[in-house]
Amino acid sequence: MEKIGIFGGTFNPVHNGHVRLAKHYMEQLGLSRMLVIPTKTPPHKAAPDLADSDDRLAMCRIAFEGMEGVTVSDMEIRREGKSFTVDTVHELKKEFLDAQLFLLVGSDMFLTFRKWKDWQEILKNAILCTAARTDGELQALYACSRELSEFGKTMVFDFPVFRVSSTQIREKVKKGESCRGFIDPKVEEYILHHGLYKGQDKMEKNEKDYVEIIRPLLKPKRFEHSLNVAEQAVFLAKRYGEDEHKAYVAAILHDICKNMPQNEQLQWMEKSAIILDDNLLTQPPVWHGFAGAEYIQQVLEIEDEEIINAVRYHTIGRAGMSKLEQIVYLADLTSKERDYPDAERMRQVVLHSLHEGMREALIFAVRNQAEKRLPLCIDTCQAYNEYLREETDRRA
Ligand code: ATP
Numbered sequence: 001m002e003k004i005g006i007f008g009g010t011f012n013p014v015h016n017g018h019v020r021l022a023k024h025y026m027e028q029l030g031l032s033r034m035l036v037i038p039t040k041t042p043p044h045k046a047a048p049d050l051a052d053s054d055d056r057l058a059m060c061r062i063a064f065e066g067m068e069g070v071t072v073s074d075m076e077i078r079r080e081g082k083s084f085t086v087d088t089v090h091e092l093k094k095e096f097l098d099a100q101l102f103l104l105v106g107s108d109m110f111l112t113f114r115k116w117k118d119w120q121e122i123l124k125n126a127i128l129c130t131a132a133r134t135d136g137e138l139q140a141l142y143a144c145s146r147e148l149s150e151f152g153k154t155m156v157f158d159f160p161v162f163r164v165s166s167t168q169i170r171e172k173v174k175k176g177e178s179c180r181g182f183i184d185p186k187v188e189e190y191i192l193h194h195g196l197y198k199g200q201d202k203m204e205k206n207e208k209d210y211v212e213i214i215r216p217l218l219k220p221k222r223f224e225h226s227l228n229v230a231e232q233a234v235f236l237a238k239r240y241g242e243d244e245h246k247a248y249v250a251a252i253l254h255d256i257c258k259n260m261p262q263n264e265q266l267q268w269m270e271k272s273a274i275i276l277d278d279n280l281l282t283q284p285p286v287w288h289g290f291a292g293a294e295y296i297q298q299v300l301e302i303e304d305e306e307i308i309n310a311v312r313y314h315t316i317g318r319a320g321m322s323k324l325e326q327i328v329y330l331a332d333l334t335s336k337e338r339d340y341p342d343a344e345r346m347r348q349v350v351l352h353s354l355h356e357g358m359r360e361a362l363i364f365a366v367r368n369q370a371e372k373r374l375p376l377c378i379d380t381c382q383a384y385n386e387y388l389r390e391e392t393d394r395r396a
Pocket of ligand 1: 008009010011012017018021104105106107108109131132133162163164165166167168
């Protein structure tokens with residue numbers, strides 16, 4: 001039976017991590033063919049600074065040129081609407097009737113796979129393969145693989161880790177640094193020649209500018225709360241070695257859409273390329289984080305993905321939160337005006353450990369929703385399970 005690998009991605013731009021991964025999979029799985037498929041609009045992640053799809057396609061063609069068995073396909077770029085993998089898998093299944101399909105994804109995609117549209121259907125039609133992007137990720141991948149195995153076949157590979165991301169490349173290009181060793185020299189030449197990822201010369205806003213931006217958008221109490229959350233976030237950033245400016249910006253903006261009418265919040269939220277889970281859509285109180293993440297990108301032109309995600313997940317949390325996301329999440333719960341019954345104890349816990357703080361906060365969040373007989377967002381469940389799993393692993 002023919003074995004075909006499907007390697008999708010934003011490839012914004014394609015880098016040596018992608019190329020190495022493709023080579024490893026070709027060898028290890030004995031693939032006869034691999035399709036590298038740049039996506040048009042990535043549905044699973046925020047994509048600031050997205051180069052034109054023709055440019056991303058052209059760069060992939062350069063990077064994979066001469067690699068036996070590999071074809072760069074424009075099937076998702078040509079397709080109308082968002083690029084959903086399930087549609088790609090169905091299309092390929094029809095084209096290659098007797099082939100075994102392998103869907104190849106990095107750890108970030110694998111760990112969040114259950115948020116993909118029709119993920120169970122994908123697992124029925126393709127074997128899901130993954131490998132770590134950073135050291136120490138394998139355990140989490142095996143655990144996730146066990147959970148997914150109920151629905152289909154998955155494979156975890158222990159390939160050598162190559163720490164590079166397209167985000168890093170874009171930042172290097174923006175700063176005028178060389179990308180040697182991280183991308184194909186011909187791809188670098190293409191980027192420079194076409195003036196990609198240079199960024200626009202935007203007026204950098206300072207912290208006071210952001211205070212003035214939120215002031216007219218929020219009710220007085222909410223405005224006061226945002227100032228306090230920013231103060232607490234900077235305090236935690238100092239304590240735990242995070243960038244204080246980023247902590248301030250994410251925290252001061254975290255509730256920027258909180259006082260917006262619900263229908264407008266929904267409209268902002270739906271502009272997101274991220275797939276929205278049904279439990280989220282039925283709970284207006286958590287919409288403002290997702291709406292805020294879109295608003296700050298489009299209106300304030302914020303491109304820093306960590307800040308955007310800290311705003312997006314500040315109410316519901318998610319598995320694999322960055323340190324900045326944890327800081328904003330916990331600063332929101334422990335700012336000085338908070339006076340719910342456990343507020344003082346939570347302030348003490350976060351002084352001692354961010355990790356403990358997150359665990360306590362998630363237990364609190366899950367209990368709170370259950371007591372009110374309200375559904376939990378998938379992201380919250382996954383965050384809760386992750387902190388619980390780490391605790392069980394530590395005890396073992
Ligand atoms: P960005 O930094 O913009 O988020 P990226 O580097 O993750 O981009 P994608 O185009 O989104 O690049 O990646 C396509 C696929 O390749 C994804 O499944 C991703 O997890 C995987 N991948 C990307 N870089 C690596 C790497 N260094 N090691 C292993 N897998 C990777």
